Amino acid sequence: MKKPIVALIYDFDKTLTDRDMQDYGFIPGLNMTPEDFWRECNGMAHEKKMDGILAMMFFMIEQARGKSVITADTLKALGKDVNYYPGVQEWFKIINDYGKEKGVVIEHYIISSGLKKIIEGTSIAFNFKEIFASDFVYDGYGTPYWPAIALNYTSKTQFLYRINKGIFDISEDEALNDTMDERRRRVPFSNMIYIGDGLTDVPSMKLTKLNGGHSIGVYAEKSEGVRKMMSAGRINFMAKADYGKDGELMKIVKRIIDMLAAENELNELSHFQFDKSIMPPSTD
Numbered sequence: 001m002k003k004p005i006v007a008l009i010y011d012f013d014k015t016l017t018d019r020d021m022q023d024y025g026f027i028p029g030l031n032m033t034p035e036d037f038w039r040e041c042n043g044m045a046h047e048k049k050m051d052g053i054l055a056m057m058f059f060m061i062e063q064a065r066g067k068s069v070i071t072a073d074t075l076k077a078l079g080k081d082v083n084y085y086p087g088v089q090e091w092f093k094i095i096n097d098y099g100k101e102k103g104v105v106i107e108h109y110i111i112s113s114g115l116k117k118i119i120e121g122t123s124i125a126f127n128f129k130e131i132f133a134s135d136f137v138y139d140g141y142g143t144p145y146w147p148a149i150a151l152n153y154t155s156k157t158q159f160l161y162r163i164n165k166g167i168f169d170i171s172e173d174e175a176l177n178d179t180m181d182e183r184r185r186r187v188p189f190s191n192m193i194y195i196g197d198g199l200t201d202v203p204s205m206k207l208t209k210l211n212g213g214h215s216i217g218v219y220a221e222k223s224e225g226v227r228k229m230m231s232a233g234r235i236n237f238m239a240k241a242d243y244g245k246d247g248e249l250m251k252i253v254k255r256i257i258d259m260l261a262a263e264n265e266l267n268e269l270s271h272f273q274f275d276k277s278i279m280p281p282s283t284d
Contacts, residue, residue: 004264005105006257007163007187008095009208011196012112012119012133015218015241016088021118025081026060029068037063053113053134053150061144071142072117079121085220087243087250092127094245098254102261107187111159113151113200130168132159156204160194163187189213191260193253197241198225206234214256218249 013020023034030037037059045055064070092108099106107129110119116133119125134151136144149170151159158176162168166186167176182188189211196205197218205215215234217226218241226238239249 003103003105004191004260004268005107005187006099006260007107007109007192008253009109009111009160009163009192009194009204011198011201012110013114013197014220015195015197015201016124016243017082017084018220018241019083021078021082021114022056022060024083025078026118030063031067032063051150051152053152054147057115057134057136057147057150070144072136072138072144073142075115075117076121078118079125080123082118082122084124085218085241085243087245087247089124090245091243091250092124094250095253095257099257102257104257104261104264106257109159109163111151111156111204113156130163132156132162132170153200154203156200157207160189160192160204160207163192164189191264193256195249202229202234205229209234209236216249216252 010016020034020038022037027034027037041056041059042052044050044059045052048055050058061070068074095108096106108127110128110131110133112119112131112133114133116131116135119131119133125131132151135148137146137148138144161176162170164185164187165176165180189208190213192208192211192213194201194205194208194213194215195218196215201217205217209215214236217229217235217238219226219238220241223238223240226235229235230238237252239252240247241249243249
Protein backbone atom coordinates (compact mmCIF):
# COMPACT_ATOMS: atom_id res chain seq x y z
CA MET A 1 0.00 0.00 0.00
CA LYS A 2 1.32 3.42 -0.97
CA LYS A 3 2.36 5.47 2.03
CA PRO A 4 0.52 8.80 2.50
CA ILE A 5 2.48 12.05 2.14
CA VAL A 6 2.47 14.67 4.88
CA ALA A 7 3.65 18.06 3.59
CA LEU A 8 5.31 20.53 5.95
CA ILE A 9 5.18 23.95 4.33
CA TYR A 10 7.25 26.86 5.60
CA ASP A 11 7.58 30.55 5.05
CA PHE A 12 11.28 31.46 5.22
CA ASP A 13 12.11 34.92 6.58
CA LYS A 14 11.45 35.14 10.33
CA THR A 15 9.90 31.66 10.26
CA LEU A 16 13.10 29.65 9.92
CA THR A 17 15.46 32.64 10.22
CA ASP A 18 15.72 35.46 12.71
CA ARG A 19 15.78 38.26 10.10
CA ASP A 20 14.89 38.99 6.48
CA MET A 21 17.34 37.23 4.15
CA GLN A 22 18.59 40.51 2.66
CA ASP A 23 19.65 41.73 6.11
CA TYR A 24 22.51 39.26 6.48
CA GLY A 25 24.87 39.98 3.61
CA PHE A 26 23.17 41.95 0.86
CA ILE A 27 22.21 45.15 2.68
CA PRO A 28 25.49 45.47 4.66
CA GLY A 29 27.26 45.14 1.28
CA LEU A 30 25.49 48.35 0.20
CA ASN A 31 26.76 50.20 3.28
CA MET A 32 23.17 50.59 4.43
CA THR A 33 21.37 49.53 7.56
CA PRO A 34 18.37 47.21 7.23
CA GLU A 35 16.20 49.92 8.79
CA ASP A 36 17.20 52.46 6.12
CA PHE A 37 16.92 49.96 3.27
CA TRP A 38 13.41 48.79 4.15
CA ARG A 39 12.18 52.29 5.00
CA GLU A 40 13.28 53.61 1.60
CA CYS A 41 12.02 50.52 -0.22
CA ASN A 42 8.59 50.72 1.40
CA GLY A 43 8.47 54.47 0.81
CA MET A 44 9.16 53.96 -2.89
CA ALA A 45 6.47 51.26 -3.10
CA HIS A 46 3.95 53.58 -1.47
CA GLU A 47 4.88 56.56 -3.63
CA LYS A 48 4.76 54.64 -6.91
CA LYS A 49 1.86 52.39 -5.86
CA MET A 50 3.89 49.22 -6.48
CA ASP A 51 3.34 45.69 -5.24
CA GLY A 52 5.59 45.37 -2.21
CA ILE A 53 7.49 42.30 -3.47
CA LEU A 54 8.08 43.77 -6.94
CA ALA A 55 9.25 46.96 -5.23
CA MET A 56 11.73 44.95 -3.14
CA MET A 57 13.14 43.22 -6.24
CA PHE A 58 13.43 46.48 -8.16
CA PHE A 59 14.94 48.33 -5.21
CA MET A 60 17.60 45.64 -4.70
CA ILE A 61 18.80 46.03 -8.28
CA GLU A 62 18.70 49.83 -8.15
CA GLN A 63 20.59 50.08 -4.86
CA ALA A 64 23.25 47.62 -6.02
CA ARG A 65 23.95 49.57 -9.20
CA GLY A 66 27.56 50.78 -9.01
CA LYS A 67 28.06 49.29 -5.54
CA SER A 68 27.95 45.54 -6.01
CA VAL A 69 27.19 42.98 -8.69
CA ILE A 70 23.93 41.06 -8.60
CA THR A 71 23.89 37.77 -10.50
CA ALA A 72 22.26 34.41 -9.92
CA ASP A 73 25.56 33.20 -8.46
CA THR A 74 26.15 36.17 -6.13
CA LEU A 75 22.58 35.92 -4.82
CA LYS A 76 23.04 32.22 -4.19
CA ALA A 77 26.31 32.92 -2.37
CA LEU A 78 24.40 35.17 0.07
CA GLY A 79 22.63 32.07 1.36
CA LYS A 80 25.68 31.00 3.32
CA ASP A 81 25.29 34.03 5.63
CA VAL A 82 21.74 33.18 6.70
CA ASN A 83 21.24 32.50 10.40
CA TYR A 84 18.52 30.14 11.68
CA TYR A 85 16.39 29.81 14.76
CA PRO A 86 17.55 27.19 17.29
CA GLY A 87 17.21 23.61 16.08
CA VAL A 88 16.36 24.36 12.44
CA GLN A 89 19.30 22.50 10.92
CA GLU A 90 18.53 19.30 12.86
CA TRP A 91 14.74 19.60 12.54
CA PHE A 92 14.29 18.00 9.13
CA LYS A 93 15.99 14.67 9.87
CA ILE A 94 14.16 14.32 13.19
CA ILE A 95 10.79 14.93 11.54
CA ASN A 96 11.60 12.67 8.57
CA ASP A 97 12.61 9.83 10.88
CA TYR A 98 9.48 10.29 12.99
CA GLY A 99 7.27 10.18 9.91
CA LYS A 100 8.96 6.99 8.74
CA GLU A 101 8.35 5.45 12.16
CA LYS A 102 4.66 6.33 11.86
CA GLY A 103 4.29 5.02 8.31
CA VAL A 104 4.02 8.33 6.44
CA VAL A 105 6.32 10.10 3.98
CA ILE A 106 7.36 13.60 5.09
CA GLU A 107 7.99 16.24 2.42
CA HIS A 108 9.20 19.79 3.13
CA TYR A 109 8.35 22.84 1.01
CA ILE A 110 9.15 26.55 1.07
CA ILE A 111 6.60 29.18 0.01
CA SER A 112 8.36 32.53 0.44
CA SER A 113 8.10 36.11 -0.76
CA GLY A 114 11.89 36.24 -0.50
CA LEU A 115 14.37 35.41 -3.24
CA LYS A 116 14.63 31.83 -4.45
CA LYS A 117 18.34 32.05 -5.34
CA ILE A 118 19.31 33.10 -1.79
CA ILE A 119 17.29 30.23 -0.31
CA GLU A 120 18.90 27.80 -2.75
CA GLY A 121 22.29 28.86 -1.40
CA THR A 122 21.48 28.06 2.23
CA SER A 123 22.78 25.04 4.11
CA ILE A 124 19.23 23.68 4.54
CA ALA A 125 18.09 23.99 0.90
CA PHE A 126 18.63 20.29 0.16
CA ASN A 127 15.86 19.37 2.61
CA PHE A 128 13.08 20.86 0.48
CA LYS A 129 11.25 19.01 -2.26
CA GLU A 130 10.37 22.35 -3.85
CA ILE A 131 11.28 25.96 -3.12
CA PHE A 132 8.57 28.34 -4.31
CA ALA A 133 9.85 31.91 -3.99
CA SER A 134 10.27 35.17 -5.86
CA ASP A 135 12.80 35.07 -8.68
CA PHE A 136 14.24 36.97 -11.63
CA VAL A 137 14.75 36.14 -15.27
CA TYR A 138 18.53 36.02 -15.81
CA ASP A 139 20.46 36.67 -19.03
CA GLY A 140 23.32 34.55 -20.35
CA TYR A 141 25.70 36.16 -17.85
CA GLY A 142 23.42 35.44 -14.92
CA THR A 143 22.34 39.08 -14.57
CA PRO A 144 18.72 39.66 -13.54
CA TYR A 145 16.74 41.81 -15.95
CA TRP A 146 13.04 41.09 -15.25
CA PRO A 147 10.92 39.52 -12.51
CA ALA A 148 10.06 35.91 -13.29
CA ILE A 149 7.70 35.57 -10.34
CA ALA A 150 6.83 37.63 -7.27
CA LEU A 151 5.05 35.93 -4.38
CA ASN A 152 2.91 38.31 -2.37
CA TYR A 153 0.29 37.70 0.33
CA THR A 154 -2.37 36.15 -1.87
CA SER A 155 -0.30 34.66 -4.70
CA LYS A 156 1.31 32.35 -2.13
CA THR A 157 -1.97 30.43 -1.93
CA GLN A 158 -1.70 29.04 -5.48
CA PHE A 159 1.30 27.00 -4.38
CA LEU A 160 -0.77 25.17 -1.82
CA TYR A 161 -2.87 23.92 -4.74
CA ARG A 162 0.29 23.02 -6.65
CA ILE A 163 1.43 20.89 -3.71
CA ASN A 164 -2.10 19.49 -3.39
CA LYS A 165 -2.21 18.38 -7.04
CA GLY A 166 1.50 17.68 -7.54
CA ILE A 167 1.89 20.32 -10.27
CA PHE A 168 5.26 21.96 -9.52
CA ASP A 169 5.99 23.66 -12.85
CA ILE A 170 4.87 27.24 -12.22
CA SER A 171 4.35 27.82 -15.95
CA GLU A 172 1.72 25.07 -15.97
CA ASP A 173 -1.58 26.79 -15.27
CA GLU A 174 -4.08 24.73 -17.29
CA ALA A 175 -3.51 21.51 -15.35
CA LEU A 176 -3.56 23.44 -12.09
CA ASN A 177 -7.04 24.75 -12.84
CA ASP A 178 -8.43 21.48 -14.20
CA THR A 179 -10.84 19.52 -12.03
CA MET A 180 -9.13 16.67 -10.20
CA ASP A 181 -10.82 14.00 -8.12
CA GLU A 182 -9.93 14.33 -4.46
CA ARG A 183 -8.57 10.80 -4.29
CA ARG A 184 -6.14 11.51 -7.15
CA ARG A 185 -4.62 14.56 -5.47
CA ARG A 186 -1.04 14.01 -4.41
CA VAL A 187 -1.24 15.67 -0.99
CA PRO A 188 -4.69 16.30 0.53
CA PHE A 189 -5.05 19.64 2.31
CA SER A 190 -5.76 17.65 5.45
CA ASN A 191 -2.18 16.31 5.23
CA MET A 192 -0.63 19.79 5.15
CA ILE A 193 1.08 21.56 8.05
CA TYR A 194 1.78 25.24 7.33
CA ILE A 195 4.33 27.05 9.52
CA GLY A 196 4.61 30.84 9.26
CA ASP A 197 5.20 33.94 11.30
CA GLY A 198 3.22 36.91 10.07
CA LEU A 199 0.86 38.81 7.82
CA THR A 200 2.23 37.54 4.50
CA ASP A 201 1.27 34.03 5.63
CA VAL A 202 -2.28 34.78 6.76
CA PRO A 203 -4.13 33.86 3.52
CA SER A 204 -2.18 30.59 3.19
CA MET A 205 -2.58 29.74 6.86
CA LYS A 206 -6.30 30.38 6.76
CA LEU A 207 -6.75 28.43 3.50
CA THR A 208 -4.85 25.47 4.95
CA LYS A 209 -6.92 25.53 8.13
CA LEU A 210 -10.27 25.92 6.32
CA ASN A 211 -9.48 22.90 4.13
CA GLY A 212 -8.76 20.61 7.06
CA GLY A 213 -5.00 21.15 7.35
CA HIS A 214 -3.08 22.60 10.26
CA SER A 215 -1.49 26.05 10.53
CA ILE A 216 1.08 26.98 13.15
CA GLY A 217 2.15 30.54 13.93
CA VAL A 218 5.70 30.90 15.26
CA TYR A 219 7.25 33.85 17.06
CA ALA A 220 10.72 34.82 18.29
CA GLU A 221 10.23 36.92 21.40
CA LYS A 222 7.01 38.90 21.11
CA SER A 223 3.92 36.79 20.54
CA GLU A 224 1.35 39.54 19.96
CA GLY A 225 1.13 38.94 16.20
CA VAL A 226 0.45 35.21 16.39
CA ARG A 227 -1.88 35.74 19.36
CA LYS A 228 -4.02 37.96 17.12
CA MET A 229 -4.00 35.31 14.39
CA MET A 230 -4.97 32.68 16.93
CA SER A 231 -7.81 34.71 18.41
CA ALA A 232 -9.09 35.51 14.89
CA GLY A 233 -9.24 31.79 14.04
CA ARG A 234 -6.59 31.97 11.33
CA ILE A 235 -4.25 29.37 12.82
CA ASN A 236 -4.64 26.15 14.79
CA PHE A 237 -1.58 26.47 17.03
CA MET A 238 1.14 28.89 18.11
CA ALA A 239 4.65 28.19 19.38
CA LYS A 240 7.99 29.85 19.95
CA ALA A 241 10.37 29.58 16.98
CA ASP A 242 12.46 26.90 18.66
CA TYR A 243 12.85 23.88 16.39
CA GLY A 244 14.77 21.83 18.93
CA LYS A 245 13.83 18.26 19.77
CA ASP A 246 12.36 19.25 23.14
CA GLY A 247 10.57 22.39 21.98
CA GLU A 248 6.81 22.92 21.93
CA LEU A 249 6.84 23.20 18.13
CA MET A 250 8.33 19.72 17.79
CA LYS A 251 5.72 18.30 20.16
CA ILE A 252 2.85 19.91 18.23
CA VAL A 253 4.07 18.68 14.84
CA LYS A 254 4.67 15.15 16.11
CA ARG A 255 1.15 15.01 17.55
CA ILE A 256 -0.30 16.16 14.22
CA ILE A 257 1.71 13.44 12.44
CA ASP A 258 0.38 10.87 14.92
CA MET A 259 -3.17 11.92 14.12
CA LEU A 260 -2.62 12.04 10.35
CA ALA A 261 -1.03 8.60 10.33
CA ALA A 262 -4.09 7.14 12.09
CA GLU A 263 -6.57 9.07 9.94
CA ASN A 264 -4.88 8.04 6.70
CA GLU A 265 -4.94 4.39 7.76
CA LEU A 266 -8.68 4.65 8.44
CA ASN A 267 -9.27 6.48 5.15
CA GLU A 268 -7.49 3.76 3.22
CA LEU A 269 -9.69 1.15 4.89
CA SER A 270 -12.81 3.18 4.11
CA HIS A 271 -11.80 3.61 0.45
CA PHE A 272 -11.03 -0.10 0.16
CA GLN A 273 -14.41 -1.05 1.59
CA PHE A 274 -16.21 1.48 -0.63
CA ASP A 275 -14.52 0.15 -3.78
CA LYS A 276 -15.37 -3.38 -2.73
CA SER A 277 -18.99 -2.44 -2.10
CA ILE A 278 -19.57 -1.21 -5.66
CA MET A 279 -18.01 -4.25 -7.32
CA PRO A 280 -20.41 -6.80 -8.86
CA PRO A 281 -21.23 -9.57 -6.38
CA SER A 282 -19.25 -12.76 -6.78
CA THR A 283 -20.99 -15.60 -8.64
CA ASP A 284 -19.07 -18.24 -6.66
